[in-house]
Amino acid sequence: MADQKQKELRKRFEAEAMIHIDALMRTARRMTRNEDEAEDLVQEAMLKSYRFFEKFEQGTNCKAWLFKIMTNIFINNYRSKAKAPQSLAFDDIDDSFLFGQLAKTKNVSDPEAEFFSKIFDDDVKNAINLLPEDFRIVVMLSFIEGFAYQEIADITNLQIGTVKSRLHRGRKLLQKNLWDYALKNGYVKEPQN
């Protein structure tokens, strides 16, 4: 009896939870910025969720549930202990920073299309990796994993207002990072004022 129940649970876990390993791994990689730690984090999260899977309410969002477990483990056990003071001047970066910068580049006919065609996968990942941890997590959950603001608030235990403001600042910084990358790699030229 018990064996049968365990087998069914395992089957259900593989069908509903294991399919999110790819998503969990990519977010874990951005969270930890370290391949070994990312694997450990995902493994710990999956084993924990397996132990609790019986209590997971079927029909609710399994992906969000798994991300919540993983994010909790990350925040409690993995995040860098010494929180670096954040002296980032967000106000210096306009909303739509990238659009503004590209509009100033006069040497190509369609600077936006040019820019997008040259940005590689690794450029995007590096730009995300450079974000401070708090912003990195919400940017990953929103941009890459497509969670709604409220889901992100539930996953990270933050107020929805905090999620929005972190996403807003994260977006600005992400644009700045992408622009810096493009400049560094010669995809664009510094606009002349």
Add this chain to the structure above:
Amino acid sequence: MNCRQALKHLYEVIDKEANERNVQEVERHLKMCRHCMAQYEFEKMLHTVVRDKGKNEKDVTRVKQNILDKLDSIDASGEGQSPRVPFKWHIVAIATAAVVILCVITAISLSGFNDTQTADSEPDNSIIATAQSDSDIPYFIAAHQAHSNGINQSQGHSDPLNYLFEMTGIRIEHSSDLPIDNIHSVSVDTIMGIPFGCIEMLNPQNQLVTLFVTTSDKYNLPNNPIAVIDGREMLVHRCEKCTLVGIEKKDLIYMVVAGPKCEPKELVEIASFF
């Protein structure tokens, strides 16, 4: 809606988080304003590019296989899931076992260390509280044992964590990891003159543990003994009576106390649930 207002809601529209009215107004503005339209299209494109290019990752087959192997060993050891025993009975069984064990321990320690003490005396908190004390930990152990012995227990509130909030102002959110069914009782105790919320609950291994929680401006975690669990320093105390873990998190201090057989790591997980 002017340009400034439209741009204010632009990201909400892209994230599909704007309300119906704002969506319509932004759309109406975009139809009239070429500049904002260009900006909207750029931002939308950027969102797509980041999403698509940020998604491509290395193969995770090996990671997946490692996890499946670990699941196999959990299944084989039978420790995977908690047995489906009616909840209240389970608590009673564990609590009874705890009391029996405590009585045995108390009897052994009393007979072993103090022959003049009568064997039928109640477990005396002061004995524990003054024993080899270089920190405040024994107080928590005493409080935990008082709970285990059924003293000072408040039963069944329909929403225990809300009761805790009303009594102490400490807000702890329920999480899907820790269903309300696993919380046995919530009470408010004064330990060392400081009010603590006390949550008695089951851990994933179905052991009865007590979680003490207070605000950090009223109490500071003792500096020792410190242990490192998963690379993180925290207060850990183990003796033949109890296991205790202290964690400071989000302006609250958690003290999780359980029986001697509980692993500190499990208690860390308990505090992480909240």
